Amino acid sequence: MRFHISKRFTMSCAHHLRRVPEGHKCARHHGHTYAVEVHLSGPLLGQDGMLVDFGIIKEAIHGRFDHQDLNEVFKEMGIGDVETTAEQLASVFWDILDGDVLRLLNVGQEPSNWVRIEKLSVQEGEGGIAWLERE
Numbered sequence: 072m073r074f075h076i077s078k079r080f081t082m083s084c085a086h087h088l089r090r091v092p093e094g095h096k097c098a099r100h101h102g103h104t105y106a107v108e109v110h111l112s113g114p115l116l117g118q119d120g121m122l123v124d125f126g127i128i129k130e131a132i133h134g135r136f137d138h139q140d141l142n143e144v145f146k147e148m149g150i151g152d153v154e155t156t157a158e159q160l161a162s163v164f165w166d167i168l169d170g171d172v173l174r175l176l177n178v179g180q181e182p183s184n185w186v187r188i189e190k191l192s193v194q195e196g197e198g199g200i201a202w203l204e205r206e
Contacts (some may be wrong), residue, residue, distance in 0.1 A: 072115060075189070076088035078128045086141035088157040100140075104156075106194040107132060107164060107169040111173075123176065123186055130166050131172050157193045157201035165191045165203050 077186050085102040088095070109132075136144060141155040145163075153159050169188055177185040192202035 073114050074122045075110065075112045076122050076125070077108060077110045078125045079106060081106050081128045082133050082137035084136055084139055084141050088154055088156065090107065090154055094100045097100075098167075103196045106162070108165075108190075108192045108194075109188065110169065110190040111186055112189050113184070115180075115184050123172070127172060128168065131167055135159055135167075157195045157199065161191050161193045161203050165198045 079125070081104055083102060083104050085100060085153050086098040087100045091097050109128055111123055111128070116122055142151070145153055145155060148163075150163070153163070154179070165188060173186055173188070188205060190202060190204045192200050194200040
């Protein structure tokens with residue numbers, strides 16, 4: 072048996088895309104309200120009765136990116152050459168959660184007992200949604 076949880080939150084960010092054709096509207100600095108949804112699973116609950124505290128999930132992403140210029144944040148992270156598309160945001164957020172949050176939760180656990188990300192999606196405004204899923 073595995074427990075499943077999901078956390079959805081929104082954040083507002085500015086960015087621009089550098090590799091779009093000249094004159095493309097996304098080349099101009101602009102902003103979006105992003106909806107981020109993270110799905111996690113694990114076989115064990117902590118002593119607090121939770122798989123993962125929802126606040127920890129939100130803070131790992133929202134606290135770092137909300138009301139920021141994504142191009143600047145990516146530069147600070149050492150990935151300034153990566154475009155700030157919804158697809159790349161999903162990948163970066165996955166890596167942050169998998170590395171910064173879940174690695175700490177899984178210390179000392181057998182791999183079969185690890186909490187893991189199952190799906191992570193990023194919706195850009197009222198437009199498209201990009202997501203990653205565990206294979």
